[in-house]
Amino acid sequence: MSKRKAEIAGGGIGGLALGALLARQGWQVQVHEQGAEIREVGAGIYIKNNSLEVLENLGVMARIQPLGTELEFAQIQFADGTVKQQRRLAGASRVHTFARQTLIEGLRDVALDAGVQVRTHSRVRGVHGGALLTENGKFEADLVVGADGVHSAVRTSLNVGGGFTELPTLIDRFLIPTRRFTPQARTVEHWSGNRRIGVTPAGKDHTYVYMVAPFADQAAARLPLDVEDWSRRFPLLRELFVELAEAPATQYPYGIVKCPKWAVGNVAILGDAAHGLPPTLGQGAGLTLMNAYALASLLQGAADVPAALRDWERRVRFISDRTQAWACRYDSFTRGCPQALGFLRPLVVWGFGRFRFLNDRMRVADHGLRLAGIPVPSQVQAC
Template sequence: MTTTQRHAEIAGGGIGGLGLGMMLAADGWTVRVHERSPEIREVGAGLYIKNNSLRVLEQYGVVEELEPHGTWLKHRRVRNAEGRVINEHETVGHRRCLVTPRQALVDVLASRARAYGVEVVTGSHIAGIEAGGALIDAAGKRYAADLVVAADGARSRLRNALGIKGSFRELDTLIDRFLVDTRSFTQDDATTEHWSGRRRIGITPSGPNQSYVYVVMPRGDAPGARLPLDVASWNASHPFLKAEFDILSQAPSTQYPYALVKVDRWSEGKAAIVGDCAHGLPPTLGQGAGLTLMNSYALMRMVQGRADIPAALREWEKTVRFISDSTQRWAVRYDWFSRQWPSSLSLLKPLVVGAFQHSKYLTEKLRMADRGLDLTPIGFAA
């Protein structure tokens, strides 16, 4: 067992980089996180923090700090275009979920990371990474470490610099995200998806005064993809949401295609990749942040007291990767189902949605990540 204090250099000041930095520092490492932007900012609107990430964050006091900014969901439901509920369950046990603004989570992670002693450097552009244990910035300065980590997103250049074979692919689905300053249409603590044809709208409370809304459509749906939001077009497919559309048409939004990242491995030597860099996936199961934080926690546990970092990283991937791979597959299938289900079979769609709730097999596959590390020898700390 090693007795000297070890050091980690992390490229990327988002959820993965700050989360892993916090965990390593709490375990006794010295850590520096490099963020290329001039400040710690998160792109997006709201965020579902599910059981696997909650189990991790609770150990570091993050959930306690987040609660005033978020909403604990009590129910999740799906409604059809006529407003009828076709699927509903309580969000309890391993299905529990806290919804917060994305920026709130990043701010708390940055605060907790610094409290544990992490050095967070903004405006630091990391351009290279070495499997032997170093990050290199754009000016050529080398940052050597016992462990180096790329957490620079789905389009990661550092992943490619390590020689890790992988692919980044945009899918044929677009998502608009809104965070609006009202709870007028989210007065109960529930998240609701509204399905109509190949369009979906998710509406959920996100703290005491805000609501998070996502609007999903096929890439070829030109009226649906129009911004500002086309009220007439969306009201035609979802006639019960006119008041919500009027608000959304005036609200700022972001629009992105769904994306998928596939890689042949998660590490090379003393270098690891985490987050979307390793397993970017469609947000259909709400597990982008969950997998990132869960796998970061597992990485920290695997390198605890281990002198052979490359071997620990290989064991880390071997132990936990099956959860991410399965979640990716089912997230893509869920996207296909919601986007490509044939119009001629539209009457059968509610029956299939109902099967998601009542089929034990489908539930286990779709919710595997919610149970997370309880499915592995690592587990979660008590």
């Protein structure tokens, strides 16, 4: 019997993970990446329990775990140093951090080992009649997947409506080669008014820092960062700012993707292309990996690919929709809470720490695919 064929647009976290999962099931898989190589833009990344389950299953964690940090606690601290929330990161709340490049290289290597063909310099233009169109030609397949990020050409060509909207929040990210500011396995989010700073270890020798502020806050947007301005808001972090002012940064606006349909015929939309969300909960890659696993799992042995894709969306979509809604609430609460209601912030932060069910609701995705009745065995399955 000839192998089933999948053409995937995008060599990011979603495209590589799905490619590896399908290839392991015996599919012939080609991933089209527009860039010259597989690489990540950005600094560090939080990998939550739901991502970890999939990465363990794929055998990626076995390769990269020593290069990351297993966190023990997450804290929210206000600018005067008071800890308003502390959560222990264990069980369904476990979190590891990595440099982004470490994660993508782990996924790339597992995909290549599983037999995935990665075609770089291959820019996708969209889909037509169930085939993938690139600048180099047309690729017929049993399954076509758009894992091509928030500005997905595949999604646009399907005319399903929705699309990408920029949000009025800006984030700067840094990866600095020191653990001087992060000797413990703990991630701290510092809050001052409507600015936030996350500081976390990411491996033995690195610290990942993100700094978030409203778009309209022009002083916060300056790069290299304005040490005096940030120090006025976070006096206890001055030393860190001095170090960051010398470090390379990436700057992004937050964004959100609305995609009314994830499956049309034999075409599926995966990852940020389907549900891009503000990174407030550190769950974009988590949802992407979970949904990739669920898709591969529901396609296993399915004779009717379009029916399996419809089933996939019906079973897993609610987790992404709820997480996206909470990620947006977190963003607007931290960015837009009027000064007059500032007294509410510590109360809300404390409440979410004190009452577990609130955090569990917001962090629904952490619980993974068991919510959709799709178990993810931790052992690596044979190819």
